[in-house]
Amino acid sequence: MEDDRRTCLIEGVVTAPHHLLVTPAASVDPSDAVVSSVVRHLLEVMRSTPGCRGLTAPQLGVGWRLMCLDVSGHPSTRSCSGELVIANPEVVEAADWDVAREGCLSVPGLAAEVARATQITVQGVRPGTGEPMTLHADAFEARCVQHQIDHLDGLLFLDRVAGTRAMHAVRKGGQAA
Amino acid sequence: MGLYAVTVIGRDRPGTVAEVTRAVAGGGAIGDSSMSLLGGHLAMTFVVSAGISGDLLGESLTRGIPELTVAVTDLAPAPVAPSAAPGSAVPPVPVASSGDLTDDGPPGLAYALTLHGPTRTDVLPVATGLLAEVGCAVTSMTTRVAGNLFVLVADVELPAQADVASLMRAMAAALDGFRIAFRPADPAVM
Numbered sequence A: 001m002e003d004d005r006r007t008c009l010i011e012g013v014v015t016a017p018h019h020l021l022v023t024p025a026a027s028v029d030p031s032d033a034v035v036s037s038v039v040r041h042l043l044e045v046m047r048s049t050p051g052c053r054g055l056t057a058p059q060l061g062v063g064w065r066l067m068c069l070d071v072s073g074h075p076s077t078r079s080c081s082g083e084l085v086i087a088n089p090e091v092v093e094a095a096d097w098d099v100a101r102e103g104c105l106s107v108p109g110l111a112a113e114v115a116r117a118t119q120i121t122v123q124g125v126r127p128g129t130g131e132p133m134t135l136h137a138d139a140f141e142a143r144c145v146q147h148q149i150d151h152l153d154g155l156l157f158l159d160r161v162a163g164t165r166a167m168h169a170v171r172k173g174g175q176a177a
Numbered sequence B: 001m002g003l004y005a006v007t008v009i010g011r012d013r014p015g016t017v018a019e020v021t022r023a024v025a026g027g028g029a030i031g032d033s034s035m036s037l038l039g040g041h042l043a044m045t046f047v048v049s050a051g052i053s054g055d056l057l058g059e060s061l062t063r064g065i066p067e068l069t070v071a072v073t074d075l076a077p078a079p080v081a082p083s084a085a086p087g088s089a090v091p092p093v094p095v096a097s098s099g100d101l102t103d104d105g106p107p108g109l110a111y112a113l114t115l116h117g118p119t120r121t122d123v124l125p126v127a128t129g130l131l132a133e134v135g136c137a138v139t140s141m142t143t144r145v146a147g148n149l150f151v152l153v154a155d156v157e158l159p160a161q162a163d164v165a166s167l168m169r170a171m172a173a174a175l176d177g178f179r180i181a182f183r184p185a186d187p188a189v190m
Helices: A033-048 A139-152 B016-027 B054-064 B123-133 B164-174
Strands: A054-056 A066-069 A084-103 A110-125 A132-138 A167-169 B002-011 B029-038 B041-050 B069-075 B109-118 B137-146 B149-158 B179-184
Touching (some): A033 A054, A033 A084, A084 A139, A110 A139, A132 A139, A167 B137
Antiparallel strands (some): A054 A066, A066 A084
């Protein structure tokens, strides 16, 4: 981790075009106290942003592999881990792809149909303790996790648009994942 | 029987699409069509087979949807289409020929191109110019602008001998700050 990255934490959410949204994020030391403070900020922003189901550190101006999500209450949710924070997540298994429309806080005004695995296994560590964790997710939770991990890999849903007819303008507030 | 491209552009409001399609269908048989909202304006394009001249079709449509701008282009010559039953007043639906996009030669490589980055006035001509330089056919394209973000998604067909990596490098050099990706887009035949 580089100290200069820690100073980039911003209020609000970074929107495209922005270099952090197209740059792979760096792995973090989960026991680092600064990581914990970024996690707190991630959760605060996710909880206070209507419709926000997940968020990553790069979206807050920090190029670290940290993500949070909470798909509770979404109509497409099947598996639901509640509010969850993962450091250094990696998808280790994926199966059964499906196409669905998604949007992003960092790409306001656009949505697109994107193919994602509907069943995934993700491994990572818990911030703070560094305890290894494995997440099995399906349906909307799986989509949300993959969307967030894409952010950590410097990818936007725009990089996975299913076709020329699959990109749509949306009104403000019409966002997902 | 003539074959025409009909374009209709104008302010969008509830019911406009229905009015347009009703008017166009009243003038001939609709084949391929597309509809988009471009900057809040309705833009529709139809391929229409009609038993009247393009001028008459245009006049008819202008009377039917006076608030919208209509243009009719004569497409030469109409492809062979199933003939209507004797005595039927319904013109045959235009059918695209299999040679519409490509002629002889080896089949091309289908790719989906996605490109996004800061809004610039020259993105489209630069990107499509580079595609044209390598003999790439653009079969479908959508662009969107959201704030300062410009996004392009295109279905393209590259010549079989094209060097995709070189094309990507050329695009990356010409469009600094843009994320550019080519993904194979050959459909799985099942």
